[in-house]
Amino acid sequence: MFQNRLLKSFLDDEKVSELYKSYLKNPTTHTRDTIEKLFQIHVRKIQLLSYFSRVLHFESQRYDKKIRRNNRFNQLILDNDINDGENKFIDLISNESLYGDFELIYSTEYTHLETIFEDKQLYNIVSKLSQKKKHILHSIFVENLTEEEVSKKIGVSKQALNKAKNETFQKIRQDYKKI
Structure with a gap:
């Protein structure tokens, strides 16, 4: 009937629709003025709804x-110090609570990391690492993921991942110096 959505929504109201039909049958100035006032109220309501919708969106x-x-x-x-200055917040979290069942999930997936190394000594050192540490090294150096991506992947904080990575490097260095 009507192409204009505003008019269509206005005439969806039964009382307005009846008033409009009566105006079409018997046009009077009073009925016309009433319809116009009702239409102005309807338009104002839509403007307010639109305004509030935009305000809500931007807010x-x-x-x-x-x-x-x-x-x-x-x-x-x-890595911030706790009150006494000797301990850090990360020291309060045990490695087991950080990684949970990590060993079970990644027990066989990253065992091939040792095959990447050409140096036999380095191969022996890496093969003795835990699956967790192998997974971290594999993710960072083979998959080229950032520390943030790896931390999200295994569900630990970036600081905890960085600490585990640094401990792994330190262990590899110490073991390599012993040889």
Whole structure:
């Protein structure tokens, strides 16, 4: 009947529709003025709804931006010192609680990491590493993932992953010096 969505939504109301039909049968100025006032009210309601919808959209974006900025500036830094200055937050978390059933999940998937090394001594050192450490090395050096990607992949913090990686390098260096 009507192509205009605004008119269509206006005439969806039964009372307005009946009033409009009565106006078409018997046109009077009073009925016409009433329909016009009702239409103006309808248009104003739609304008307000549109305005509130935009305000809600922009406020939600602003709130999201504020939350992301707050999270970026107020990160828990696990390398910060605890009150006495001798310990760090990361020391309070045990390796077992960080990695859980990690050994079970990756028990055979990364055993081929040793085959990448041409140096026999290095091969022997890497073959003695835990599956967790092999997985970290494989992800960083073979799959070329960033520390952040690896930490998300295995479900630990970036600081914990960095600590595990550095411990692995230190162990490899120490074992290589012994040979």
